[in-house]
Amino acid sequence: MGELALLANVSKRTIDYYTSLGILKAERSKSNYRMYSDQALTDLKFIEECKRIHLPLEEIKRKLDLNKSKVIESSEVEKHISEVTKQIQQLRTEISAILPLIEQLEEHQKNDLSKKLTVEGSALMKSLLSLTS
Numbered sequence: 001m002g003e004l005a006l007l008a009n010v011s012k013r014t015i016d017y018y019t020s021l022g023i024l025k026a027e028r029s030k031s032n033y034r035m036y037s038d039q040a041l042t043d044l045k046f047i048e049e050c051k052r053i054h055l056p057l058e059e060i061k062r063k064l065d066l067n068k069s070k071v072i073e074s075s076e077v078e079k080h081i082s083e084v085t086k087q088i089q090q091l092r093t094e095i096s097a098i099l100p101l102i103e104q105l106e107e108h109q110k111n112d113l114s115k116k117l118t119v120e121g122s123a124l125m126k127s128l129l130s131l132t133s
Helices: 002-008 012-021 038-052 058-069 073-103 107-116 118-133
Strands: none
Touching: 002 012, 002 038, 012 038, 012 058, 038 058, 058 073
């Protein structure tokens, strides 16, 4: 568990919590230690990414289960599409709120802000700035 926590940059307590909820799966060793597979690391990174966009743990568990399911029902796919569409609309709303703020910044402030962003954030900032120019 300690190695997984280091690799995923989360606490052991977080892993323990996700395991107790059934979101992460662990095998038990003969000495009753929890052992996590490479898939657990992938799942943990997915969970943390979903948390960054404020998805509830119940929804994250459903998404993980859906990804591992051998049989996928169209209603599940439709629900997933609906959720993603809502998230896109929420982002559009947030971008609309940010644009006027960016317009008020002086050029050097815009450049400073752009330097602090990730590559994706920087690309988004450039796109937003081109919309305001």
